[in-house]
Amino acid sequence: MRKVVALAGNPNVGKSVIFNALTGAKQKVGNWPGVTVEKKEGICKYKGIEFHIVDLPGIYGFTASSIDEKIARDFILQKPDVVVDIVDASNIERNLYLTMQLVEMEANIVVALNKMDLAKAKGYKINIRKLSKELGLPVIPMVAVKNEGIDDLKEAMYHVTKHGARTFLRYNDGVEEMISAVQERVIEHNLLPNYPPRFVAIKLLEGDEEILKMANFSEEVVKQWIS
Amino acid sequence: MKLSDLKPNQKGIVTEVVGNSEIKRRLLNMGVVRGVEIRMVRNAPLRDPIEFEVRGYLLSLRRDEAENVIVEVRG
Numbered sequence: 001m002r003k004v005v006a007l008a009g010n011p012n013v014g015k016s017v018i019f020n021a022l023t024g025a026k027q028k029v030g031n032w033p034g035v036t037v038e039k040k041e042g043i044c045k046y047k048g049i050e051f052h053i054v055d056l057p058g059i060y061g062f063t064a065s066s067i068d069e070k071i072a073r074d075f076i077l078q079k080p081d082v083v084v085d086i087v088d089a090s091n092i093e094r095n096l097y098l099t100m101q102l103v104e105m106e107a108n109i110v111v112a113l114n115k116m117d118l119a120k121a122k123g124y125k126i127n128i129r130k131l132s133k134e135l136g137l138p139v140i141p142m143v144a145v146k147n148e149g150i151d152d153l154k155e156a157m158y159h160v161t162k163h164g165a166r167t168f169l170r171y172n173d174g175v176e177e178m179i180s181a182v183q184e185r186v187i188e189h190n191l192l193p194n195y196p197p198r199f200v201a202i203k204l205l206e207g208d209e210e211i212l213k214m215a216n217f218s219e220e221v222v223k224q225w226i227s
Numbered sequence: 228m229k230l231s232d233l234k235p236n237q238k239g240i241v242t243e244v245v246g247n248s249e250i251k252r253r254l255l256n257m258g259v260v261r262g263v264e265i266r267m268v269r270n271a272p273l274r275d276p277i278e279f280e281v282r283g284y285l286l287s288l289r290r291d292e293a294e295n296v297i298v299e300v301r302g
Contacts, residue, residue, distance in 0.1 A: 061256035065249055093282040094258045122283070207248060 002050045003161045006075055008102065009086035010095050011058030014114045016040075017144040018086060019055045022154070032071050046154045049161060054080070060094075062101050063208065070210070076105050077195055082160045083107040084153065089119035089126060089141070099135070103169045106196040110156045110165060111139040112149070136167030178205060178226045185225050191215045230288075230296035231277065233267035239298030240264055246295035258282045259296060 009015050020027075023042025032039045040055040056075055057068035076083060085102055087095040092113075102109050111132075119126060132139040138156045142149030159165075170176065182201035186192075192200050192215055203211040204222045212219060233239055241263050244251050258281055259265070268278040268285065275290040 061252065063249075063252050063256070065252070091282075091284045094284060097256065097258065 001048065002052055003081040003157075005044075005051050005053045005082045005084060005157055006056055006080040007053065007084050007086060008056045008072060008076065008098070009058060009112075010060055010088060010091075010098060013058070013086045013088040013095065014142075014144045015055060015058060015086050018084070018112060018114065018142070018150070018153070019053060021144060021147060021150045022051070023053050035067055035071070037067060037071055044154065047158050049158060051082075051154075051157060060098065062098075062105070063210075065209075073105075076102065076107055079107075081108065082110060082157050082165075084110050084112050084157065086112045086114055088115050089113045089124065090115050090122050092119070092124070092126070099137075100169060103135075103137075103167055104199055104202055106166060106199060108160050108165050109137050109167075110153065110160055111135065111137050112142055112144075112153055113139055114142045114144050114149075116141045116148075117143045117146075137165055181226050182222060191217075228298055228300055229294050230265060230267075230279070230298050231290050231293035233265075233298065233300070235267055235269050238264055238266045238301040240301055241296055242299050243297040244295060245297065250292060250295055254292070254296065257286055259286075264301065265296075265298065 007015050007019055019040060019042065022044040027040060027042040030039050031037065037057060042053045044051040044053055054075065056072040059069045059072050062069055062073040083102055085099050087099060099111060128139050128141050138160065140149055140152045140156050142153065171179065179198065179201050182204055183197050186197045186200045200211060204215065204217065207219050230239065241259060241261050243261065244254055244259065263281060266280040268280055270277055276287045277290060277293055279286045279288065
């Protein structure tokens with residue numbers, strides 16, 4: 001059985017180290033179609049599953065304003081079986097913002113909490129179980145440069161391909177009201193049917209230029225929907 | 228006061244982020260939003276860029292980017 005796994009995360013979180021640890025020598029390096037951004041792919045075999053690992057560019061957000069962000073966003077929205085969200089534990093607050101955006105994209109997420117040694121050196125005490133419960137997602141503590149946590153990560157990937165790992169991010173009532181108003185229109189107009197309607201609604205409310213263009217709507221129309 | 232006007236080691240709480248939507252979103256991605264505390268660390272030579280500490284990490288911003296962030300000085 002073949003499953004697609006995307007590796008996502010901020011720059012400098014240890015994405016390449018984890019990619020190498022998962023794929024070993026079975027790697028292929030090319031470009032993303034049409035652009036000179038490197039695309040690394042590899043295979044990881046575990047418990048009879050052939051995980052096809054794709055290393056996404058390191059990014060801070062999915063606004064599609066840079067080519068790296070656009071590549072990562074397009075790939076995640078093609079619904080890979082698993083998204084491994086690599087989080088730098090020593091810079092956890094900023095990193096979790098990307099996690100929240102992946103949640104909005106309704107991906108199946110495993111959080112790989114890397115650089116646990118650096119976090120500890122900084123005096124951080126991270127309660128993994130509580131974090132996992134709060135996020136509603138599996139969280140795997142790792143020190144990838146020392147090969148710690150790689151097996152646990154593989155097991156989590158395996159588990160997610162069997163059972164999924166999705167969670168829901170609820171905003172305050174005022175925001176939720178606007179989201180559902182726009183979401184109704186998204187469904188009614190069958191806008192971008194390949195994407196989750198809630199995600200499209202949130203992006204339209206954010207005034208995301210790429211999504212507005214794809215949906216062929218102006219920000220003013222969206223404003224009318226919520227007024 | 229603008230974030231770019233903080234002196235080394237001075238701290239401020241962000242009260243507003245102005246500018247176009249792209250710069251706002253970029254700052255949001257880096258965790259610079261209303262209510263967050265930022266410490267000015269130091270200037271680069273020629274005073275641009277500027278290094279700040281925010282949410283436990285070091286963030287370098289160009290002076291013209293930091294001008295979009297309005298802060299209330301603390302201490």
